[in-house]
Amino acid sequence: MEAAVSIESMWAELEQFQSAPFKRLLGAKFTKARAQQFSIQMAYYVQNRRDCWGYVQGSAPLDVKQLIWHHEEDELIGQKAQGKVDHITLAVKEGEVLGLSAEAFERTARLEGGEVCFSAWIRLAQRPWLEAIGGSAILEMRNSGELIQGGSLSYRVGAILERDLGIPMKKQINNAEHVVMDLEHAHLLMQVARKHATTDAARAAILRGASESLMIDRVYRGHLADLVESLP
Amino acid sequence: MDIVGNLLNTLDQMVNDQFDSVEFKSFLGVPLTLERGRFYVIQNALYTSNRRDCWGYVQGSAPLAVKRVIWEHESDELINDPRAGMDHYALTVKQGEVIGLKAEDFETAEIPPMVRSCFYAWHHIALRSHWLTAYTASHMLERRNNGKIVKGGGMSYRVGKKFENELGINLKKMISLDVHVVADTEHSENISEMFGRYVKTTEDRDFVLQGARDSMAIDRAYRGALGFYMAQIQ
Numbered sequence: 020m021e022a023a024v025s026i027e028s029m030w031a032e033l034e035q036f037q038s039a040p041f042k043r044l045l046g047a048k049f050t051k052a053r054a055q056q057f058s059i060q061m062a063y064y065v066q067n068r069r070d071c072w073g074y075v076q077g078s079a080p081l082d083v084k085q086l087i088w089h090h091e092e093d094e095l096i097g098q099k100a101q102g103k104v105d106h107i108t109l110a111v112k113e114g115e116v117l118g119l120s121a122e123a124f125e126r127t128a129r130l131e132g133g134e135v136c137f138s139a140w141i142r143l144a145q146r147p148w149l150e151a152i153g154g155s156a157i158l159e160m161r162n163s164g165e166l167i168q169g170g171s172l173s174y175r176v177g178a179i180l181e182r183d184l185g186i187p188m189k190k191q192i193n194n195a196e197h198v199v200m201d202l203e204h205a206h207l208l209m210q211v212a213r214k215h216a217t218t219d220a221a222r223a224a225i226l227r228g229a230s231e232s233l234m235i236d237r238v239y240r241g242h243l244a245d246l247v248e249s250l251p
Numbered sequence: 252m253d254i255v256g257n258l259l260n261t262l263d264q265m266v267n268d269q270f271d272s273v274e275f276k277s278f279l280g281v282p283l284t285l286e287r288g289r290f291y292v293i294q295n296a297l298y299t300s301n302r303r304d305c306w307g308y309v310q311g312s313a314p315l316a317v318k319r320v321i322w323e324h325e326s327d328e329l330i331n332d333p334r335a336g337m338d339h340y341a342l343t344v345k346q347g348e349v350i351g352l353k354a355e356d357f358e359t360a361e362i363p364p365m366v367r368s369c370f371y372a373w374h375h376i377a378l379r380s381h382w383l384t385a386y387t388a389s390h391m392l393e394r395r396n397n398g399k400i401v402k403g404g405g406m407s408y409r410v411g412k413k414f415e416n417e418l419g420i421n422l423k424k425m426i427s428l429d430v431h432v433v434a435d436t437e438h439s440e441n442i443s444e445m446f447g448r449y450v451k452t453t454e455d456r457d458f459v460l461q462g463a464r465d466s467m468a469i470d471r472a473y474r475g476a477l478g479f480y481m482a483q484i485q
Contacts, residue, residue: 069318070311077307077377081329081340084303088322088329095315095322107315144311145378 035161035233036169040241043248045175049183053247055117057176059127060243062110067137069095069107071144071155078148083211090204106193113193116186132242139235143228149221153228156208158236163205255447258456262387262443265463266395267402270409274475279409283417287481288350291410293360294477295427296343301370302392303329303340308377309385317386317445324438335430346427349420365476372469380462383455387462390442392470396435407431 035041047053069091076087092098097105104112111121129137143154162171170178177194180186188195208225216222269275281287306328310321328339335342344357362370376388396405403409411428414420422429450456 066315069315073307073309073311073313073318073321074378075307077304077309077311079307081300081303084307085329085338087307088325091322095319105319141311 035236036167036172036175038237038240040237040244044240044244045179047179047244047247049179049247050251051117051184053250054180054184055114055119055123056127056246056250057243058110058114058117058119059124060130060133060246062107062114062124063129063133063137064239065094065106065110067140068155068158070137071140071151074141074144075148075151075155078145078151080148080215083148083152083215086207086210090207093204103196106196109193109196113191116190117184130242130246132245133239136235136239136242139238140232143231143235146228147224149215149224150228150231152208152211153225154232156205156211157229157232159204160208161233161236166205254453254456255450258446258450258459259443261460262391262394262463263400265467266391266397266400269395269467269470270401270403272471274471274478278474278478278481279413281478281481283413284484285350285418286484288414288418288420289347289352289356290481290484291477292343292347292350292352292427293357294363294366294480296340296347296357297360297362297366297370298473299328299340299343301373302389305373305377305385305389308374309382309389312382312385314382314449317382317449320441320445324442327434327438332430332434334434335426339427339430339434342430343427346425349424349426350418363476363480365479366473369469369473369476372472373466376462376465376469381458383449383458384462384465386442386445387459388466390439391463391466393435393439393442395467395470396431397439398432399436400439405432405435407435 036045049057072087072091072094076084076091079087093103094106097103097108111119111124114120114124140154144151146154160166162173164171164174169175173194177188177191180191180194181188208229212222212225216225270279283291303325306321306325310318310325313321327334330338332339332342337345344352344354347353347356373388377385380388394400396407398405398408404412407428408422411422411425411432414425414428415422422432446459450459
């Protein structure tokens with residue numbers, strides 16, 4: 020319980036959304052060209068999440084492996100019974116409302132700065148499992164409207180696209196899905212922490228991974244802000 | 252024959268050759284006693300856990316379509332195999348009841364040094380290699396358990412038969428070994444299909460062969476180690 024509390028309180032202290040890169044990205048006006056490139060790069064981000072969660076699953080204890088496996092069902096496979104597709108397909112499908120084809124996602128290279136951040140996240144995911152899970156799960160907490168005052172990142176980006184391009188949130192199927200799904204996924208770290216973060220060292224490891232991941236996240240958002248600002 | 256056809260034939264030959272190795276012969280030649288059987292079943296549960304680690308790492312580095320295949324594969328292993336009504340670790344623990352083992356025996360089990368070294372070696376390949384090498388290294392252990400490919404039966408079948416012949420425990424009662432006789436046949440076929448999609452060049456083929464050679468070498472060391480430790484149990 021104590022670990023879960025300290026992770027939640029860490030969130031308030033770090034104030035990710037008050038950081039310069041987040042402010043710059045979320046302060047930009049999104050034209051169609053900017054939204055298209057942002058959307059493509061975010062699909063790469065989603066793919067990198069799949070890499071990292073795989074590594075975390077590899078090193079975690081059996082009960083945590085099982086939690087991650089369920090988590091990856093939504094992301095990697097989708098919920099066929101509910102007619103929901105996986106999140107990569109969803110990202111590509113959302114691109115259609117921005118005028119993007121599937122080929123546009125395939126032929127557009129990863130942002131250089133993004134590539135570096137992806138490597139950093141992978142390296143973090145290959146560290147001892149408590150650090151690794153802190154690093155991956157904190158990104159879902161950052162996307163939880165329950166935990167973030169003013170709305171999660173997906174919600175805020177969705178609001179910008181609605182404001183600047185007149186695309187209603189319900190047509191932004193990927194953002195809309197993440198606004199809902201990451202509420203659920205954000206609880207994963209709390210579940211794990213309650214059972215496994217039973218020592219100061221274990222709690223410190225989770226916080227270290229989370230903190231490092233948020234740092235990479237700020238750098239990544241800075242690179243996205245650069246990209247957006249470089250386009251008309 | 253095409254590059255993939257030749258490759259699959261080579262992999263088939265390699266898994267068959269395992270059973271002619273001195274390490275496999277030594278392991279399969281150790282007469283089973285109840286105590287040795289208990290040791291084996293506990294070690295097999297730890298091996299299953301190591302497999303879960305490695306497949307997770309491989310899922311991390313593989314392309315998206317392969318990640319999905321691995322995720323499906325892990326459904327049986329980690330969550331629930333419909334053939335058994337439970338995941339494969341729980342299945343191994345349940346199997347232990349037949350020979351007088353309790354869940355605590357699995358929880359408190361030590362990994363012997365030579366076995367630990369093999370587990371770390373498999374981790375290393377799964378984490379640090381090209382994804383085709385890592386993927387093949389994990390796949391080969393299921394291919395080696397595929398009775399359609401291995402003449403005389405895969406490892407689970409042969410060990411199950413030892414329990415039957417030497418301890419009088421019917422293979423059907425060794426529920427984990429029995430499920431794996433079928434499950435690994437299906438798993439190895441599903442996983443093997445990916446070679447047709449991703450092996451296009453001699454470089455790709457060499458990544459696959461590297462993983463196969465390294466994993467089979469570790470597998471021989473692992474079986475040799477199990478045989479050594481089992482022989483110490485009087």
